[in-house]
Amino acid sequence: MTVVTAVWNGRATLAQTLESVRQQSWPDVEHVVVDGGSTDGTLDLLAAGARSRALDQRARRGLYDAMTRAWRRSAIRAAT
16 A cells, blocks of 8 residues: 655654554555655655655645645556
């Protein structure tokens, strides 16, 4: 199962989200965090997360761009 989280400058709440996903009992949970170009240390927090990975922060167009990329990522994964 893949959990996709879109985030932009969400360091204050992202740690709780990461921990919540880590505690899921579903086997083989992949957590993909799509960042919209955070400048608040969100990416540093993600770098420390072993079971989560950031996806393509190059666009850096904000939260709605991250949400669109997260949706596309989940649609692609569901189709395969």
